[in-house]
Amino acid sequence: MLNNIKFFDTLSKDKKSFKPLSPGVVKAYACGPTVYSDPHIGNFRSFIVTDMLHRWLEYRGYNVQLIMNITDIDDKTIRDSILNKIPIKEFTLKYTKSFLRGLDLLNIKRAIAYPRATVYIPQMITFIQALLDKNVAYLTEDGVYFDIDKFPEYGKLSGIKLSETQITDRVKKDEYEKESVQDFALWKKSTLEEDNRSKNEEGIAWDASFIYNGAQISMRGRPGWHIECSVMTRSLLGDTLDIHAGGEDLVFPHHENEIAQTECLTGKLFVRNWLHIRHLMINGKKMSKSLGNFVSFDEVLSKYNADAFRYFYLNTHYRRPLDYTEDAMIVATNSVKKLENTLNLAEATLRGEENKLDYDQEEEKIIKQIENQKLSFETAMDDDLDSHTAIESLHNISGLINDYLSKNINKGVLLKVYLIYKKLLDSLGFFQKRESIGDELTQNLVNVVIDLRNEYRRNKNYEKADALRKKLASLGIILLDNAEGTIWKKEN
């Protein structure tokens, strides 16, 4: 594994050479969704970037153990399941499925697990008890809290200085019984309403008992948000993660709190590389439900395909602002189509006749040029996942292959450069669901129709020739005439 991957690490605020703890294996964790509504296109920026990270590490030969959590218990899942009059388990399952469907539609490679918070309640209780035992947490009437004064490094990730931080309305409105407003909940005692509801409904409250100051105290309730990730990362990946990724909004307080909990418990470094993804904007503004500029995932995919969408996301570096606009999507659609056309042309040509068996300067030149572009691509990706520069190389390769295709080609050489191109596209997750061109019989049948049409064309019977082309098009088979003859591709 001779490479020099570097990632920008939020903690050190610098690009760092990436070296996993165990050679060849990457333990990675990305914060997933809270399943209380359909995911929107903003959420998918971080999921696509995580997918790119996943694919790139695999391209570089790592065994990537990626975990993405699903938060299926919190204030919003409780609130909205009541509003919708659906049992919480059914409610969260619905949106978990919606999330997974989105991953598939966008060709996002699956993580090895999508653990749900509610499955890890016993481990959370154990974790919280351990923090109480270490005297870094305390128990009050309404919950268990982490005492941030016990963790002197608190703030090291976000750079936040609590003394200079404004106490916002949200903090002021906090009604919990905490010693300090900055402390955060590890366990929340159920409200009366939740308690009643939980008598005939699973997934809202759990029995727990904690030993505090020598006394055993029962407290039916639910975990705080931050403890989920600390517990699931530890249960599935161990004390130290190579990479922890998520949206930029999670830096504070979520990830800051995860560090505090986990490092207090284990005494070890929690995460070696923190990777945060910038939020998506829309028409220059923050995307939010309250502003009414919220775009659903299905709405976008009804207008633009998954590859256009992926191109839109990856054409800008993941730490740069990205603005969703119609213009940007049109540019992405056209640009990605151009990259795909090269695949279509090369594949059609590879299906065609052999017409050059020699290897001369032309062949030597294109192989060398494409190897160089491949190197630029890899260098860019190694440099903190610079997908924008990598895509530039893809355009260069596309142009080189197109140029070669316009000449007398050697199929062996074409196949060689085609496979390089395909592999690089694959590493960014492009064109994962290309239409199959069918079996041999289908191909032969299409060729029969093409021959027939070309006979009509030779006889200048263009009406019949066009009618055949139209009929094939209705089956998704697109004919392209060029100087050497007719080639075809499959479209859906």
Next chain:
RNA sequence: GCCGGGUUGGCUGAGCGGUUUAGGCGGCUGCCUGCAGAGCAGCUCUACGGGGGUUCGAAUCCCUCGCCCGGCUCCA
């Protein structure tokens, strides 16, 4: 109030002191075509939020002002 990011041609989006006005998209012309599509070749757009300054030279460094985005307790 405190902290961080951004502001580039018709669009998208690099560049972070000096070989070409990066690429890509779009538009135009030519080649190829019965038409269409794709491809190729060439052309077009000479832009860097405003104002100062440093420098032989600034999109790039410094100051200042404006606007936008994000974080400041549960939002990817």
